[in-house]
Amino acid sequence: MNFQNTREFAQSLDAQDELKNYRNEFIFPKVNGKQVIYFTGNSLGLQPKRTKQYVDEVMTDWANLAVEGHFYSDKPWWDYHERFAAPLSEIVGAKPTEVTVMNTLTVNLHLLMVSFYRPTQKKFKIICEEKAFPSDQYMFQSQIDFHSKLVGFNPSEALVEIKRRDGEHNIRIEDILAKIEEVGEELALVLIGGVNYYTGQVFDMKTITEAGHKQGAYVGWDLAHAAGNIELHLNEWNVDFAAWCSYKYMNSGPGNASGCFVHEMHHNDADLPRFAGWWGHNKERRFKMEPKFDPVRGAEGWQISNLPILSLAPYLASVDMFAEVGMTKLITKRNLLTAYLEFILKEIDNELEGADFEIITPSNQEERGCQLSVYLHGQGRELFERLMKNGVITDWREPNVIRLAPAPFYCSFEDMYEFGQILKQLILEK
C-alpha cells in the first residue's frame, strides 16, 4: 500500500478498519484533558470498559452467596478457570486441555522448570537469548544454583546465551541453531522469549523447537510479548511448555494471572515431577481429601491452589473480547498499523535535519509483531520525557531506546499520524 502522511489518509484507513469500534471499548487516560496516544500495550494493556462488570459480578456473588458462591454463583468459582481453556487455546494454537490459567508468569516458569529442567551431570545446560528479560535471568540463575549443588555440575557453565553479532540488533536464527547443535548432548533445556521484549524480534519457534528436540532437550517459551500479539501454534510446533502474562497485550490488569501451556504429549507421563496442590488433583475426587495426589490429565494438572477469582474476572473479560474478534483480524490490523507507524517514523527521520533515529525491530513482517523499538541516535531520554508530557505514552529502555507498540485492539491510524505530528514538533522545537 502507498501510505501518505496526512490526516485524511489516516482517517481513511480508520474508516476501513473492521475493528474501529473496539477503540470505544477501552478507557484511555488523559493528559492535559486530552486522550493519550497509547503505545505501551506491550507493558500494560488499557482497561476494557466491560471489565468492571466482571469484577462486580464476583463481588456481588461473594456478598450474596459467600461460601456458596464456590458452587452456586452463575460462574461458580470452583471451576471458574475452566472458562479460559477454550478461548486461550485459540489464542496460542493449542488444544483446550493443554492450557490453563494460574499464578503469575515467573512463578509458572519456575513451576514448569520443575518438570522440564531436570539436569544431570552430563546434560545440564540451558540455552536462552542474550539480555533475556531480567526476571528470566534471575530465574535461570536461581534454578541453576539450586540444582548444581544437588547434582554436581559447574553452575558457571550451565547458562548458554545466544549473542547478537557485533553491530547487529537482532539474533540470527542460524546462530541459534548452530549453538543448539554445538551444546548438543549437554543441552537440557531451551527457554527463550518468543518475542524479544527489547527489540520486538519474533523467533521462529517451530524450527528452534525442532532443533532442541533433536538434541534430546526440552523446549519452552516465555510468551509474555507473544500471547495476544502474534500467531502461535504451540501444539503443532510440539512446544513442550510455555507461559505468558495477561496484563500486556491481553489487557487483564496490573500484575494479573498468567496462562500456561503443557503439550499433550506430557499429560500422561507419570514420571514427570511437579509441585502439586489440591487444584491439580483429579476433579471428581478433589473434595474427597484423599492423601495420594492424582493429577488432572492436562495442563490443569499443574494447578496448585484454588484460584484468585477477583484476578481472573478481568482476565475473563479480556479473553471474551479476544474470542469475539479472533487473532486473525487483530493480526491483519496489527500488520497495517505497524507498517504505517514505520512509514511515518522513516519519513520524519529522512525529512527532518534534527532527527536521527533507527528502528531496530526487524523490518520483515514475519519477524515482528506489534512493536517498533526505536534507537535514538540523535535524541535522548529528554525526547521521551517530552513525548510523555505531550500525551504520547511510550516506554524507555536503556541505553537509548523507546518502544512503540500500537495495539490493534484500541490504537487508530489517526493516532499514528498524530504521533508523527507531535514528534516532528518536539524535534523542531529543540
Ligand SMILES: *Cc1c(COP(=O)(O)O)cnc(C)c1O
Ligand atoms: C513482562 C515479562 C515478564 C514479567 O514477569 P512477571 O512474573 O509477570 O512479573 C517476564 N518475562 C518476560 C519476557 C516479560 O516480558
